[in-house]
Amino acid sequence: MSGENAMRTFVFAGMSGSPVYIDGKIVGAISYSFPFAKEPICGITPIEQMISLFEKGPAKKAAAEARTVSVDDLRADRWSVGRLASIAVDQPLISGMSANSALAQVAGQRLQRIATPLTFAGVSQSTPDLFTPELTRAGIMPVAALGGGSKLGTIKKADAATLVGGTSVVVQLARGDISIGAAGTVTLRDGDKIYAFGHPFFSLGSTDLPMNESHVVDVVPNANNSFKLAVPDAMVGSLTQDRATGIFGKLGQTPRMIPVKIKVTNSRGSDQEIKFESAVDDFPTPLIINIGVQNTIQANERGIGETTIEVQGEIRVRGEEA
Template identity: 60%
Template sequence: MFNTKFLAVFFAILTVSASIFGQLPPSDKGPAQPQIFPLAELKEGMRGTATTVFRGTKPEEFNVEILGVIPNWIGPKQDMIVGKLSGGQADRTFVFAGMSGSPVFINGRLVGAISYSFPFAKEPICGITPIEQMISQVVSPTTAKTFSREPRTYSYAELLSNNWRPSLTGNASQSSRASGFAPDSRLMAVAGQTFQPIATPLAISGLSQRTIDMFAADFAAVGIMPVAASGGGSAITPMKKIGPTTLLGGDSVVVHLARGDIEIAAAGTVTMRDGDKIYGFGHPFFSLGSTSLPMSESHVVTVVPNANNSFKLAVPDALVGSMTQDRATGIYGKLGDAPKMIPVKVRLKTSRGQIEETNFESGIDDTLTALIVSAGVGNVLAAQERGLGETTIELTGEIKIKGEDSIRIQRRFAGQQAVALASSAAAIPLAALLRGSFEGLEVSSINLEMNSTDGSKTATVERISLDRNQVRAGETVEVTVASRSDSGRLFVQKVPLTIPKDAAPGAMTIAIGDGGAVQQNSAITQFTPRTAAELIATINRLKRPDRLYAVLTRTTVGTIIGSSEMPNLPPSMLATMNNDRSAGGSKATVQTIVSEMELPAFEFVVSGQQTLSIEVVR
């Protein structure tokens, strides 16, 4: 009787407990860190297995034989393991682009990530980054990105440039990872005789082949291989709920540079998941350090065998987190961590009168963001406008910055290079802004409007003339500006130019020229903004290379200190600044701007410069 009642109560308690625990949410931390195989215990001849995805989403095993260890190959106290692959699909593909990060196990313990290869190798020899080094290199994801305390100096020529190219070669090795060697390298004779980080395949959609070709060399310099350009972009979807099977070791992973109507995603392999922490690649992506780029699951269409460099075609799937670190021994990401993106809208009125709109999001990085925006703008034009022949493009827009004034963009380009030049119009000020590393800077959005017409509407300033050579202070002189188009048509503008009331008697120079030419004549060629607001204000005040300006100058004795012009200095001060006991810090100047004005725009993009002298009399 007692036993029956006891058992009944006992089972009732079990039932209630099961019900309660069954309602508790499952742990979202995922699998714990696998057991590590210490590098010190690794011996030549040991055999293990590695996993990677060859097709679909399921990792497949193949064999790895340890050939030895090269001390300090990756860097100081950063060794590299040398292995040989065999079995399974590895016999067909060898080491391929996108295999970076594939985990290697010996007796169930994690050794490291397949990450290096020999270009043009006849056997599947690989370099393996020890997992201990991958873990030790990671900086805490909560560590805020450090900002430059020292102000940076900018040149006006840089900001007024019509053509911008990214500087992505800082972490490139002696030969290109993607092709095996650089075209101009003296090491071409021994190409393939040194380990290279496995190239990272860049899955691209929404960009035309013409646009990809424009930027392929920049990506190839750092081992990024554009491998696909198919169809349109993908929809921007919310983050997927993280589960215990999200991005495990051996799974295919992609890091997004852009998503939306334009999709740019670099594919690699997960080495290890430790809770919500993801380790991958085994070598740097771009060596960005602390960053924040979207990280997604992916599926592999196929691995394409190639005599130069086999590669995998990977398609991004659901967003699951962000890559927060990009270091010498690999990348680090965090599941569930939503990255910040910059919304970009590009609207084009084509030469046929149609309206085309492209919307995408760009990852935020000091170097890559401007490149992505430039590629996006160039792609809209390349997809809709002529590839050969002359075009005129008018571009307006703004770069919105949280808590600051917007950067205003208003440019016109004409000629056979109009598409390439227009793609840099937003990239140049954006790159300058991000390069400043101003604390708290947040780009909210980028909106651009473009109008394209066939034909080149360009003209050159041919001559200028004055209605008189002498004028009193406060009076207005009429300047006649004659410009000739490429077709030979002559256009004449009448420009009233008022002499300042406080202008001293004497000779002055009137220059009529485009913004670039006028700026080149300026004594101040550089400036050093202390804040983002100063830089934004300077960019918005820049003279446009596609517009004409009238500048009135006179000869004075002065100097420039920093970005400040100090005209009409007394001889005693000049003598003090130019004494024999000091040098540098200042630059003598003999031209001072008395007044300047922007000429009204007309249908042609006018360039060139002409000057005349005028005398101010009492």
């Protein structure tokens, strides 16, 4: 890449999916970079690979068989990004070579996917810090956002200007009193089809996550890794596929959400209640709810020393008695 802005920020987190054109024709998406490079050099995912992968049609996740679980199975500390062994973030550019190879001088260099900034709002900084090491290994860059949570609302009807190529897009995992969203860039809009990122988000496969418009507050230059600070706007559709060459979504499709209410009675006898909606997926949902619980407790009780906490949970299923 070249230009004044490119030299100011280099390849930055959140630009994944930025479309690349040659003679006015789209050829792919900016999606990979060399860490600690002294020049803004990026890798491109070909647009044909992004489109062809999703033309095969969405595969619905099969429902898991009912089984008995123990309290130990539900422990928050069992959650780990390591569950997704298929995420290949640090694959070497050169996996093997002969001793006299002309490529030997670049041995050890790794072409990595550009980090995805995961923005937290309405959450204390200490809460996402608990998960930062594992999120970072999965190519996710936790970012403390400005302001509080995001409003709940219905889906916005798309128009000709909605999520066109080059605009910012946010995959929102939580909204309400707390907001959690992953920011990237739209590569291509084809009717109601949205192609973005150029690499996986969490490599979830078939999924159903809120897809939002967003506006960029700023691109923050950073010696380690510059990043885009984006704020989610209206929900306009659903992310339905998260695979090797990018993410795919449909405009006008409303994703499922889980309403969550957390109530804390602190040691002084006062109550606090937060409400938010969580995205529905086997992998991120436990993380989101864990963050909500951790944040509510830390906001109401001391953060150091020993503390006794009594926890009571209730899951309500629509159409069933509590």
